[in-house]
Amino acid sequence: MDVALKIWRYDPESGERALKRYEVEAPEWACLLDVLDIVKDQVDGTLAYRKSCRMMICGSCGMRMDGRAILACKERMKPIVDRGHVPVISAMGNMPIVKDLAVDMGPFWQKIRAMKPWIEPGYEEYPEGGEFRHSQEQMNPIHKEALCIMCGCCVSECNSMEADPDFLGPAALAKGFRFVGDPRDQAKVERLELYNSEHGIWDCTRCYFCNERCPKGVDPRDAIAKLGAESIKEGIDRDMGAKHAKWFVRSAVTTGWLRETELVPKTQGLVSAIKETKFALSLAKRGKVPPPFPPHVADKQHEARMLRDLIATQGRDGALGHVQGERALSRIEHAVMADPDHAGRRRDAPEITPGEAPVNRDIGEQP
Amino acid sequence: MRVAYYKGCLASLSAKELDTSTQALAPMLGLELEELDAVTCCGAGDIHEAEPDYYLHLNARILAYAQATGADTLMTICNVCTLNLRQANHMLQNDAALLARVSENLEKVGAPPYSGGVEVRHFLWMVADDFYDQLKLVAHKGLKGLKVAPFYGCQILRPSKLMGFEDPDRPWSLEAIIDACGGEAIDYPAKIKCCGFPIIQAREETALGELIQPIEQAMEAGADAMVTPCPLCHLSLDAWQQKLEASTGKAFRMPILHLSQLIGVAAGLEKSELRFRRHVVSMEPVLAKLEGPS
Known part of the structure; x- marks a missing residue:
């Protein structure tokens, strides 16, 4: 099958970030990690990501697909290709990026x-018999x-x-x-x-x-x-x-x-609560501090x-x-909802994903 | 359609405007609300954390009283109530031994037994799904293209296996409702993130660091107002906004609507039902826009 994906590249030396598109031929059984291997092997050997076991047990290939943190070895590509979707692959959040998809x-x-x-x-000492x-x-x-x-x-x-x-x-x-x-x-x-x-x-x-x-x-x-x-x-x-x-x-x-009204002093203590008097009054004016009595x-x-x-x-x-x-x-199955009954009503979310949006912090300052 | 109605703590006290606007809208949509009197707080995630077995029993008791009304749906108007009740319900419906023990305990203290016969659904889901066609008729006054930023909050999306309504990363229900009401839905990445409310008292700085994302992004995207299906998100976005203004020096003045108020405005509810005077951030700019030329 023909697979297309976009990858957020990051070059630590120049500090440059760029979203690049790749198109490769991959077998139908391929997962995202297989596709990344093909890209690295055939298109661009400088692509950086981590991997090891390829079977969801080593925990090396965490990254984001369309803004969701996933294991690259767990995501099958066929359903995505069948939908005609071009996923955006980026590094995980909350950790500094070392290069491309590899985080520190x-x-x-x-x-x-x-x-x-x-x-x-x-x-x-071990107990008699040698084991608990x-x-x-x-x-x-x-x-x-x-x-x-x-x-x-x-x-x-x-x-x-x-x-x-x-x-x-x-x-x-x-x-x-x-x-x-x-x-x-x-x-x-x-x-x-x-x-x-x-x-x-x-x-x-x-x-x-x-x-x-x-x-x-x-x-x-x-x-x-x-x-x-x-x-x-x-x-x-x-x-x-x-x-x-x-x-x-x-x-x-x-x-x-x-x-509700007693929650603040019970949580923060009376002294802190008194310091918040001005704030509390602004809320009280709007009926947001209901009297505790009755x-x-x-x-x-x-x-x-x-x-x-x-x-x-x-x-x-x-x-x-x-x-x-x-x-x-x-x-209960942990599955994303795909209810065909809602197809008419459902709006496809615009091309904003946490992995792609410039406002997201994971794309922010780098060393 | 007759449903048992669980309004929760906030809509009973500091967010009464949520309750009055929901109650006023219900008959227009064709919803008959049976209010539950003998129920308690769901524990708001706090009893779940502090004393989980007690959390399960309190929620089972709410479900039992809902079942006793004969309705098969318990309608909630708060994200946190929705998660707490749905989670307890899933535990009870999928474990016969656990259900037997809890139900027996309920009967020992004089409450009705529970047999797992109630489904917990949020008002948002009912409007976006069951009553969507009716909504288009009810929202006859429209919103004149008002730019509204939907803010979902956490516990109506995640964990999705407990919610089962929409894609937690690409939700559509609020947008569909804004559409039907004649507004324009604004998109921004933080609409599915946390408002910080659960820790706003114990860890205010961390909470404000979360709260600023949706407000700032909604403002940058040009929203006239934000709408949320959760009274806790509402309190955080509306009442704590002044603290963000104090710490950042920025004037956000972002009006925050409860979902029932957004629909209520489009449906022409009375001022006494919408009760915008109970908001900290003024709703005047929004009302002026709606009264102005279209």
């Missing part, structure tokens, strides 16, 4: 290392996190990291839970303290880009939620993010509905309170509350 993963590895990604077994045995059930809580191949697709799209480059981010935090939830690890509390840092768990903005992009089904956002649940279970709740989350629980138990109480609110007391005895606290739903959630 240095900061990525630094954050993985900061999680202390090794087991702290809490013993020095663990059941599948004990390992289930970290089943998804253990699938991570550290390709960087989640980090590429992380909205919090765009605004705060120091955010530990989805890959590192998912790695963190892989150890927090490991029954062999004895350093859970120390880890949670570490991950509760300024740029840790509570810096996540819940944009769910990481879950959307992960090619292995790790669902990093859910791993971050597991870390949040374990932190609060262990009483590690001094972060404003943890206080914010706890206030929703408190609201549900006392009135059923969010006690409280907005849900009908039959006592049921919500009783439910919390009831389930406290059922052993699904902390991260287990997330794990219990994973089996069901994994039964």
Whole structure:
């Protein structure tokens, strides 16, 4: 088949960026990585990208296609060619570009290392018999996190990291839970303290880009939620993010509905809240600071309170509350919607993609 | 079409204008809303993070009360409610043992049981899909080609496996509605990105770094106003915009519409139903444009 694609080239020596079009002949079974190999072999030997295993396990070939972070070895080209589409290939976001499609993963590895990604077994001698045995059930809580191949697709799209480059981010935090939830690890509390840092768990903005992009089904956002649940279970709740989350629980138990006006002082503390008086007044003028009295109480609110007391005895606290739903959630296909019924109504999005648009930060300043 | 209506926390309090405009529009579209009184907050992702088992039960309780009305659809008007409820619903509908335990717990505290019989759908999807032809009739006053920047926000697009409505990278529903109302949809890359609201209190600087992208891009693309299907995005875009102006020295003054207000203007709703006076950024420039010569 004839394949056409456009590639964002970047030359580190001249600092020049250019979108170049390539057309090659490729076998029908070709994936994007195969096509890049053909381009490099037959058209332009200077094209730079990373690859190794070609089978979605090494995590080397992360890049963007039409603005979405993908693994080049996972994307089949035939359906794209059949549609007559010419995809735009660019480097991943949130990481500096080294050349063309290759990014500097240095900061990525630094954050993985900061999680202390090794087991702290809490013993020095092996037990009699030489091994510790663990059941599948004990390992289930970290089943998804253990699938991570550290390709960087989640980090590429992380909205919090765009605004705060120091955010530990989805890959590192998912790695963190892989150890927090490991029954062999004895350093859970120390880890949670570490991950509760300024740029840790509570810096996540819940944009769910990481879950959307992960090619292995790790669902990093859910791993971050597991870390949040374990932190609060262990009483590690001094972060404003943890206080914010706890206030929703408190609201549900006392009135059923969010006690919105009290959320700011309960999250930030009274002093910070007072500093925000001017801002709060500008909102109050528009009815955006509802008075806490009389409280907005849900009908039959006592049921919500009783439910919390009831389930406290059922052993699904902390991260287990997330794990219990994973089996069901994994039964849903992770597929882009292609509903022919909407063909008439659907408008083809214009040629703006995050990979192509000049305003996107991933194309910005380079070393 | 009769649906159970879950308005959530914000539309009950600080974003009442979203509720009044939705309630006023519903009968015009042919929607009968059955409001749920005995329901609580969905937890807004915060209870999901803090106490996930409690999150599941609170949402199951909302679903159970919706099912008890006899309606098969629970309509939401907030992205965050949509994700939280759909996620809980998927867990319960696809795991019989989990559903049995949760439903039994609901009955123990006196709530109705839940059998998985409700589908959670956002107002945006219902208008863009079920009521699209009706919308064209309802929006008789039009928008005089008003340039509107659609802002989807996150939790109505992602994770797409939980949403199942449109391509999360190339959504079309807001654009189709703007079209039908007689406006011109403006395109810009950040329309599918985050407004920063979930961390706007705990990490304001990071949140503002996210918020600035859609507002700045919409302005550069020449938008007269932005529209969003989520009251949390609305609060962030409308109320926190002044903080962006303070930190960047730029005057954005970008008017932000709830989806129901955008349709409401085109449908000729009363001022008392649209309640633009509850917005922080003035809607006057938009209204002046709509009242001016076409």
